[in-house]
Amino acid sequence: MVHAIHGISKHINTGAKGFTPNIYHKEVTTMIVQHNITAMNANRMLGMTTNSLSKSTEKLSSGYRINRAADDAAGLTISEKMRKQIRGLDQASTNAEDGVSAVQTAEGALTEVHSMLQRMNELAVQASNGTNSQSDRQAIQDEISQLTTEIDRVAETTKFNETYLLKGDKGTKDITLEAHDAGLKGSLTNNGDGTATFVMDALEAGDSVSIGGKTYTIGSSMTEVTAKFEKQVKDKDDTVTINGKEYTIVENYGDKDTDQKAGKFTKADAKALIAEGSTVTFANGKTMKAMKGADDGVDDEDNTIITADHAYDLAENELLAANKIGVTKDTPAVAVAATDNTFTITLGKAEVANTLSFSLHVGSDADMTNKIQVNIETMNSDYLGVKNLNVADDSGKAATYAIDAIADAVSKVSSQRSALGAVQNRLEHTIDNLDNVVENTTSAESRIRDTDMAEEMVAYSKNNILQQAGQSMLAQANQANQGVLSLLQ
Numbered sequence: 001m002v003h004a005i006h007g008i009s010k011h012i013n014t015g016a017k018g019f020t021p022n023i024y025h026k027e028v029t030t031m032i033v034q035h036n037i038t039a040m041n042a043n044r045m046l047g048m049t050t051n052s053l054s055k056s057t058e059k060l061s062s063g064y065r066i067n068r069a070a071d072d073a074a075g076l077t078i079s080e081k082m083r084k085q086i087r088g089l090d091q092a093s094t095n096a097e098d099g100v101s102a103v104q105t106a107e108g109a110l111t112e113v114h115s116m117l118q119r120m121n122e123l124a125v126q127a128s129n130g131t132n133s134q135s136d137r138q139a140i141q142d143e144i145s146q147l148t149t150e151i152d153r154v155a156e157t158t159k160f161n162e163t164y165l166l167k168g169d170k171g172t173k174d175i176t177l178e179a180h181d182a183g184l185k186g187s188l189t190n191n192g193d194g195t196a197t198f199v200m201d202a203l204e205a206g207d208s209v210s211i212g213g214k215t216y217t218i219g220s221s222m223t224e225v226t227a228k229f230e231k232q233v234k235d236k237d238d239t240v241t242i243n244g245k246e247y248t249i250v251e252n253y254g255d256k257d258t259d260q261k262a263g264k265f266t267k268a269d270a271k272a273l274i275a276e277g278s279t280v281t282f283a284n285g286k287t288m289k290a291m292k293g294a295d296d297g298v299d300d301e302d303n304t305i306i307t308a309d310h311a312y313d314l315a316e317n318e319l320l321a322a323n324k325i326g327v328t329k330d331t332p333a334v335a336v337a338a339t340d341n342t343f344t345i346t347l348g349k350a351e352v353a354n355t356l357s358f359s360l361h362v363g364s365d366a367d368m369t370n371k372i373q374v375n376i377e378t379m380n381s382d383y384l385g386v387k388n389l390n391v392a393d394d395s396g397k398a399a400t401y402a403i404d405a406i407a408d409a410v411s412k413v414s415s416q417r418s419a420l421g422a423v424q425n426r427l428e429h430t431i432d433n434l435d436n437v438v439e440n441t442t443s444a445e446s447r448i449r450d451t452d453m454a455e456e457m458v459a460y461s462k463n464n465i466l467q468q469a470g471q472s473m474l475a476q477a478n479q480a481n482q483g484v485l486s487l488l489q
Contacts, residue, residue, distance in 0.1 A: 039477035046470035053463035059451045060460060066449050075448050082445035086438055088364025093434040096427045098161075099360040099372065103424045106165040106376055109158040110417050113379055116147045117413060120386065121406045127391035127399035134394060141392040148381050148389060155380040168353025168378030174329060177348045177385045178408040182322035182401060184211065184315055186341070194349075200315055200341040203308040205288040211314045212397050219291040219305040225280055226271060232282045235267050241281040242273050277301060312341060319343055322401040326350060326385030350385065353378040362430050372430070374423055377416055384409035 058067055066072045066079060126132070127140045155166040179196035181188045186200040203209055205220040205228070220228070233240050238249045250264045259265070265273075274280060277292040277299075293300035297310025306314075316336045323334040327348030335346045356376045363370025381387040386409050391399035 036477065036481060038480060039474060042470060042474040042477045046467065046474055049463055049466040049470050053460065053467050056456055056460040056463055059456050060453065063451050063453075064449055065451045065456075072448075079445055079449040082441055082448070085364050086441050086445065089434050089438045089441070092362045092364060092370070093431055093438070095360055096362045096372075096431045096434065099362075099374070100424055100427045100431075102160040102163070102165065103374065103420050103427070105160045106158065107417055107420045107424070109154050109166055110379060110413055110420070113151055113154055114410065114413050114417070116151055117384075117386075117406055117410050120144055120147050120389070121403060121410070124389075124391055124399050124402040124406055128396045128403065130396060132396070134392070137392045137396070137399070140399075141390065144389055144391060148386060151384070151386070152380045155378060163358070165356065165376055166379040167356070168376075169356045171354045172351050173354050174349045174351055175383065177323075177326050177350060178405075179345055179347055180319075180322040180325070180401065180404045182212075182315070182318040183404075184318065185209070194347055196345045196347055198319060198343040198345060200312070200343065202341050203311055205308075206286055209311055211311060212318050213395070213400065215304065216311060216314075217289065217305050218308050218311060219289040219299055221307070222274070222276060222290050225274055225278070225288045225290040228282070228286075228288055229271055229274065229280065232284065232286070233267055233270070239283050240270060242270070243278055247273075316343060318397075319345060321397070322404065323348055325389065325401060325405040326382075326387050328382055328387050350382045350387065352380070352383045360427070362427075362434065372423065372426065375419070377412075379413065379416065384412055 055071075059065055066076050069076050123140045123144050127137050132140070156164075158164065158166045176194050179188055179190055179198075181198055184198070184200055186198055189197045189199075191197060201209075203218050205218050205224060207218045209216050209218065229240070232238075233249060236249060236251045240247050240249070245263070247263050247265045247270050249267050249270060250259060251266070253259045253264075253266065260269075274290060276290055278290045279287060280290065281287040289299070289305055291299040291305060291307065297307040297313070299305035319336045320334055323336075323345055327334065328350045330349055334348050337344050356378070357373065359371040359373050361370055362372055377383055381389075385405050386402075389402050389405065391402050393399070
């Protein structure tokens with residue numbers, strides 16, 4: 001019986017007559033042509049080695065351990081997720097850098113606006129001085145007008161990548177201008193409803209008050225002076241000074257002529273000495289001026305002596321003038337009502353463009369927390385409250401009140417620059433964090449996907465040697481069948 005196994009035939013004696021069975025198999029090599037098993041095996045192994053060598057060559061040439069899903073399906077999935085994050089974060093970092101550039105552009109323009117406002121303040125202080133002539137103030141006004149126009153031009157033209165940064169957004173809104181106290185002594189409170197309350201220091205007879213750059217003394221009517229006399233002067237031993245002469249109050253005269261020559265008067269006779277124009281000083285040091293002809297609230301002999309009511313009226317006018325600065329809508333925009341020393345100011349308004357608002361996306365995901373909001377107000381003269389600023393009046397009061405308006409404008413620009421600076425600082429930290437995350441994620445993705453060149457070179461060298469050996473063995477296997485031809489000859 002003959003069994004052909006891998007080119008080997010087994011001959012076994014099955015018990016023929018005169019022959020002893022052998023328990024051992026005798027292996028004899030046969031020459032088979034139809035199935036060259038040795039060559040087939042060598043070819044198969046050569047194919048496997050060639051495939052491995054091809055993969056090593058691909059990994060070495062590409063630098064990647066994973067070039068297709070079949071190389072590492074799970075690793076490919078993880079790697080692609082990391083690649084998405086890396087590329088998204090790289091772009092987010094670029095977004096943040098663009099945001100820094102935009103913020104720096106806006107802040108740089110506001111630096112110049114600040115500089116111009118400081119110059120305007122300098123000019124307003126100069127114009128407030130009484131040594132300036134009308135022509136001097138007009139020259140100052142010309143420069144202020146030019147600076148105001150330049151502020152508007154900067155706000156209108158400053159842009160980054162075709163986005164106007166200081167021009168505001170589409171549409172308009174009304175803003176309430178800041179309240180001013182016109183330099184009066186008192187307390188100013190913003191009520192938050194478009195009004196402000198100014199409580200002026202209460203004025204009493206004899207008080208000095210500065211209104212509109214001029215100092216006044218509070219006088220009194222005859223009625224007020226005599227009422228004060230009755231309250232302050234007793235019937236005996238009190239002293240009172242009338243028109244510069246001191247009198248001592250007595251209950252009764254010993255000798256009237258003698259006592260009066262000595263400056264001793266009864267309370268009634270001392271009171272009778274008070275007339276319009278009299279100045280009365282009481283023992284407590286309080287002085288009152290009985291105004292003469294004070295129907296209009298001003299003393300006929302001295303226009304610096306006024307009633308408290310008239311002082312409040314003057315303060316009302318100054319508050320009105322000071323709070324009209326920069327108003328561009330609803331003229332007259334300011335109304336002041338006085339109740340004693342309390343003034344309610346209806347604040348003026350200006351119509352300006354809406355706030356420019358844009359967001360910077362600084363993450364690889366769609367999470368809204370990856371948005372950094374940037375808000376920039378329109379930085380023109382309307383918003384700053386210096387529109388049509390006038391310092392060319394004869395008295396210099398307009399220039400004085402302009403100082404407050406300019407101070408408010410400086411504060412607004414400072415506030416906007418501060419907000420932009422805060423955003424810029426945040427963006428710089430954001431960029432640093434994004435770059436750090438990208439670096440670490442790239443390192444992790446590299447460990448998954450990149451080829452270990454040293455390890456792969458070892459595999460390549462092994463497979464290269466095996467390929468060469470396989471080729472040699474295949475050639476030899478194919479040569480083995482040449483013996484069949486010798487039998488046929």
